[in-house]
Amino acid sequence: MQLEALKIFCDVVRWASFSRGAAENQVSQSSASQAVHALEHRLGVKLIDRKKRPLVLTPHGKVFYDGCKELVGRYLEIENRVKALEDEHNVVGTVHVASIYSVGLHHMSRYVRTFGEHYPGANVRLEFLHPTRVAESVSKGGAELGIVSFPRKWPDLAVIPWRTEEMVLAVHPSHPLASLSCVPVGRLAREKFVSFDTDLPIRRAIDRFLRHHEVQVEVVMEFDNIENIKRAVEIPGGAALLPEPTVTREVEAGTLVALPIDGQDPLHRLTRPLAIIHRRHRELGLTASRFLKLLTADDPALPAGSAAAKGSATANGSLPHRV
Numbered sequence: 001m002q003l004e005a006l007k008i009f010c011d012v013v014r015w016a017s018f019s020r021g022a023a024e025n026q027v028s029q030s031s032a033s034q035a036v037h038a039l040e041h042r043l044g045v046k047l048i049d050r051k052k053r054p055l056v057l058t059p060h061g062k063v064f065y066d067g068c069k070e071l072v073g074r075y076l077e078i079e080n081r082v083k084a085l086e087d088e089h090n091v092v093g094t095v096h097v098a099s100i101y102s103v104g105l106h107h108m109s110r111y112v113r114t115f116g117e118h119y120p121g122a123n124v125r126l127e128f129l130h131p132t133r134v135a136e137s138v139s140k141g142g143a144e145l146g147i148v149s150f151p152r153k154w155p156d157l158a159v160i161p162w163r164t165e166e167m168v169l170a171v172h173p174s175h176p177l178a179s180l181s182c183v184p185v186g187r188l189a190r191e192k193f194v195s196f197d198t199d200l201p202i203r204r205a206i207d208r209f210l211r212h213h214e215v216q217v218e219v220v221m222e223f224d225n226i227e228n229i230k231r232a233v234e235i236p237g238g239a240a241l242l243p244e245p246t247v248t249r250e251v252e253a254g255t256l257v258a259l260p261i262d263g264q265d266p267l268h269r270l271t272r273p274l275a276i277i278h279r280r281h282r283e284l285g286l287t288a289s290r291f292l293k294l295l296t297a298d299d300p301a302l303p304a305g306s307a308a309a310k311g312s313a314t315a316n317g318s319l320p321h322r323v
Contacts, residue, residue, distance in 0.1 A: 047060060146277040174236065
């Protein structure tokens with residue numbers, strides 16, 4: 001039984017598609033179908049129910065897939081590490097990264113681009129998810145790395161502090177506060193606010209900040225992601241407290257104004273901590289570990305295998321201050 005056939009089977013199942021599984025292995029759809037059929041003939045059972053769309057595993061197929069997925073993954077990882085001993089840039093494979101929406105594709109793209117320049121045979125598959133689903137994806141093995149905000153302690157996940165972002169007041173250019181160079185925290189009182197849903201950590205952090213400074217605002221709209229909040233502020237539907245990097249493009253385009261918040265208690269500044277998570281008791285694959293080193297390097301242009309990048313991943317061992 002050839003390893004290539006097992007890998008094709010696993011990729012077909014992962015994508016729930018013969019065409020996409022075939023493309024991942026650079027073979028024709030007919031070849032992928034024949035490879036799976038040969039496995040079924042050898043085992044004497046059907047592995048995939050082809051009558052359903054998307055494709056569904058049979059009970060036999062599920063047992064076979066669960067075993068093959070780990071087997072194929074372990075072999076590819078061993079092969080990857082052996083090749084990298086001869087050339088540290090000869091890293092192949094795909095690292096799956098789950099991220100909260102607001103980290104942004106435009107921000108992550110520079111890391112992906114740099115990673116591809118240093119490791120042409122490797123790929124990064126980014127998936128943007130609701131915050132609660134990022135940790136779930138990493139915990140269940142769907143993603144090797146996750147990027148979250150306001151990290152907490154998980155029993156099965158390791159947390160690596162990544163960076164802390166200042167929060168700013170985002171307003172429409174016509175807003176009365178837009179002409180200020182910065183806005184005193186007291187001026188936020190009684191403003192109409194577009195805010196996050198109450199079940200999100202960032203909303204709880206904002207509410208704590210406002211209570212600490214004895215400021216009450218009028219929440220007129222609530223959303224579960226930053227993109228919708230920005231669109232609402234552009235209407236304009238109100239002001240919003242957002243991480244500064246998330247409004248860079250809108251500020252440059254002139255559709256929003258970002259104002260620093262003055263008069264904050266130094267011990268209770270409004271910031272958003274970001275962290276990288278991975279499974280605690282499972283060693284990262286070579287591709288994932290190299291991408292992690294790149295993310296945590298002081299200079300994102302550094303190759304992930306460089307000495308500077310190697311030392312930066314464990315520079316901070318504690319959780320960042322939560323607001």
